[in-house]
Amino acid sequence: MDKFQHDGWCPICEKNETFISEHSWFRDHLLCSGCGSIPRERAIFKIIKDYFPDYKNLMIHETSPGVRGASIKLQKECIHYTTSQYFPSIPSGSTHPSGYRCENLEALTFSDNFFDVFISQDVMEHIFNPEKAFKEIVRVLKPGGAHIFTVPIINKTKKSERWASMSDNGEIIYHHEPEYHGNPVDAKGSLVTMHWGYDIASLIQEVAKMPTVIIQIDDIDKGIRAEYIDVLVSIKQY
Numbered sequence: 001m002d003k004f005q006h007d008g009w010c011p012i013c014e015k016n017e018t019f020i021s022e023h024s025w026f027r028d029h030l031l032c033s034g035c036g037s038i039p040r041e042r043a044i045f046k047i048i049k050d051y052f053p054d055y056k057n058l059m060i061h062e063t064s065p066g067v068r069g070a071s072i073k074l075q076k077e078c079i080h081y082t083t084s085q086y087f088p089s090i091p092s093g094s095t096h097p098s099g100y101r102c103e104n105l106e107a108l109t110f111s112d113n114f115f116d117v118f119i120s121q122d123v124m125e126h127i128f129n130p131e132k133a134f135k136e137i138v139r140v141l142k143p144g145g146a147h148i149f150t151v152p153i154i155n156k157t158k159k160s161e162r163w164a165s166m167s168d169n170g171e172i173i174y175h176h177e178p179e180y181h182g183n184p185v186d187a188k189g190s191l192v193t194m195h196w197g198y199d200i201a202s203l204i205q206e207v208a209k210m211p212t213v214i215i216q217i218d219d220i221d222k223g224i225r226a227e228y229i230d231v232l233v234s235i236k237q238y
Ligand SMILES: [Zn+2]
Pocket: 010, 011, 012, 013, 014, 017, 032, 033, 034, 035, 036, 037
């Protein structure tokens, strides 16, 4: 396709920038000329600011942060922003040679009621036991705190489907042809375990008692236009 170009205002740069794509698949290619972010990163950052205008002073944790966009901005601006990555080879809570704290979303080592905001960007489709992960996330959130995240809801109105799971003895069970997404800390990529549908919100309510809204933004003037860029906000009630 011809190069797409649109002048607008980037929620991450917080100034006028140009959004440019050389490909029709905007999800991975509609880049901000200022920060290099993609649409879902601008969407989640806008939602973080909308829901938590005081985010710079809050206790924020991000699992598997990105290498640009919202993650870098939060790192720069938030005094209490921390991150972790999952390394199966080392104990949770310890520090990997890469400098990252190791945390397994299904068994976090943080205390209860610890964070105001828990962030994940395209992570929840790679968890073997997402039910356990949602329970852990609600446990470490303070009442009134939120899990704000992006996840590709590729099944849309169809039911969520388990794509891969793990047996009790640690073997991976493939229910369908294996799929992988790029992972900055693992060259093999991350195995896709879930094809989510909009029923993800009911599952979170059921297992973690967190009401969840699914926010779909289409706002080309903020560079937010693409498939599968829903932002989910789950609030801890008590
Ligand atoms: Zn930008």
